[in-house]
Amino acid sequence: MDHHYYPAFIDLKGKQCIVVGGGKVAERKVAALLRSGAKVTVISPSVTGVLANYSESKLIKHLKRKYRKGDLEDAFIVIAAASDWRVNRKVSLDAPCLLNVVDAPGLANFIVPSVIKRGPLALAVSTSGYSPALAKSIGKELELLYGKEFGLFADFLGKQRKEALIDIADSGTRERLMKQIAAPEMLVTLREEGFKATRDRILKIIKRQNTKAKG
DSSP states (O other): OOOOOOOOOOOOTTOEEEEEOOSHHHHHHHHHHHHTTOEEEEEOSSOOHHHHHHHHTTSEEEEOSOOOTTTTTTOSEEEEOOSSHHHHHHHHHHOOSEEEETTOGGGOSOOOOEEEEETTEEEEEOOTTSOHHHHHHHHHHHHHHSOHHHHHHHHHHHHHHHHHHHHOOOHHHHHHHHHHHTSHHHHHHHHHHOHHHHHHHHHHHHHHHHHHHHO
8 A cells, every 4th residue: 555644734833843954945944834833943063044044033043063863852843954865864763753854755754745825724735755846836726726815714714713603602503604604605706706705795694694593
């Protein structure tokens, strides 16, 4: 049986993440980790200007030296992004946690998908390491299909869900309403008429629901 990865979105807020390497690839990995709220430590004798700025601004911790055994003890996630494959291999042998090895998925226990972010909406594409280039190409198509209005829509639905949890006691009624306002036809309206028209349509549905509940 072919090996397939188990997809997951991980909460990294406040988690200790270690990146071994200080080049452009490490820079991209660090930026993604910071956006996720992680506490990042970079281990490398030298780093890019951007990483140096992160360190000076106290956004990351930089250990200006080569990787040593024992560096990974407190890590939640480790990313091996050194330019020397021998260093990455050593990291892979030492890591007791989630490990991503750049350009060597066979040494890692997770891979990073191509991700499209639209506010709280995240679309991830993976080919299980078979073709990262294909994942990126599909990601570019998704960027065209899902514009910024989808981020606004996802944020709006989140707010409506919070209000419904307070205003609608019956879980069945609440679930039906949530499915209705996030139904496929709403996506059609979003694409054809925009966010404002979709929002107004949903607010009318919610108003009718509230009136019905009171009656």
